[in-house]
Amino acid sequence: MAKITIDKYLCVKCGQCIMACPARIFQRKTPNDYPVCADYADETCIGCTHCLSVCPVGAITAGGRTTADCVSFADSSVPRFEQIANLARSRRSIRSYSDRAVETGTVEQMLDVVRYAPTAHNGLPVKWAALNVRKKVLELAALTAEWAKTQLPKSALLVAEWERGGDPFFRGAPCVVAAYTDETATWPAMDAAIAVETLDLCATAKRLGSCWAGYFIHAAQAKESKKAINDFLGLKDNETVQGGLMLGHIGTVAYQRIPYRPEVSVRWV
Numbered sequence: 001m002a003k004i005t006i007d008k009y010l011c012v013k014c015g016q017c018i019m020a021c022p023a024r025i026f027q028r029k030t031p032n033d034y035p036v037c038a039d040y041a042d043e044t045c046i047g048c049t050h051c052l053s054v055c056p057v058g059a060i061t062a063g064g065r066t067t068a069d070c071v072s073f074a075d076s077s078v079p080r081f082e083q084i085a086n087l088a089r090s091r092r093s094i095r096s097y098s099d100r101a102v103e104t105g106t107v108e109q110m111l112d113v114v115r116y117a118p119t120a121h122n123g124l125p126v127k128w129a130a131l132n133v134r135k136k137v138l139e140l141a142a143l144t145a146e147w148a149k150t151q152l153p154k155s156a157l158l159v160a161e162w163e164r165g166g167d168p169f170f171r172g173a174p175c176v177v178a179a180y181t182d183e184t185a186t187w188p189a190m191d192a193a194i195a196v197e198t199l200d201l202c203a204t205a206k207r208l209g210s211c212w213a214g215y216f217i218h219a220a221q222a223k224e225s226k227k228a229i230n231d232f233l234g235l236k237d238n239e240t241v242q243g244g245l246m247l248g249h250i251g252t253v254a255y256q257r258i259p260y261r262p263e264v265s266v267r268w269v
């Protein structure tokens, strides 16, 4: 990232920047010293802006950004554990959707939140392609079906259902959101999975149905079908779909309880 500056007239030597920086850019010899930037700062800064977020007095600029570029938040607005536990437990893979379209603004509002999900090296490599018209979802399903046919007999039932007029790939969802990256991403699959799952949880909080679209992801990455799906989504050849989520208003399915999960397996070492 670009240049970092510390304004000594504002700095109160609290050392927060030293503790927060992942790249160990802020240094000092004793707690009485002002922090200074290491000479490798410009090369190693990952642009996470944690220094701006922790500085209590706005003494730092990083890559031309200031404290004013970072959103304030109140600890009291962060959900407590029980609320997060309920969100995590109640999130379900929904496979029944109503015909009602998802409001585009709602999808954009959720994707705006997903920007805050962590990414390796703060690379922020995830971009989105979104379809919010059932006819288009069916066209994408048709491309996914073409891939599924190459997987026979493993996917014979899916293909048969598709050929009978069913939608085994998107389960009638009116909206599909695909996460993609280009070849510059350092850890694309991991970053995209975190992003898609964050979107999944947002959808639950919005009382929308959602479900990972695994068959579509396989099809979008398979050598037989990647080009056709990329073209359909408007992606370049150097871009790859890494994740996909169905979205929609929940149809007639109504869960009465949380599905069974075995006890957690943890080995303390």
Ligand SMILES: Cc1cc2nc3c(=O)[nH]c(=O)nc-3n(C[C@H](O)[C@H](O)[C@H](O)COP(=O)(O)O)c2cc1C
Binding pocket: 091, 092, 093, 094, 095, 169, 211, 212, 213, 214, 215, 216, 259
């Ligand atoms: C990477 C991934 C891919 C998935 N792909 C599909 C899919 O293509 N179709 C589907 O109906 N469910 C899919 N699922 C949903 C899983 O079947 C589901 O998460 C699992 O059965 C547990 O149910 P739950 O999500 O309601 O807790 C996928 C889930 C993940 C994490």
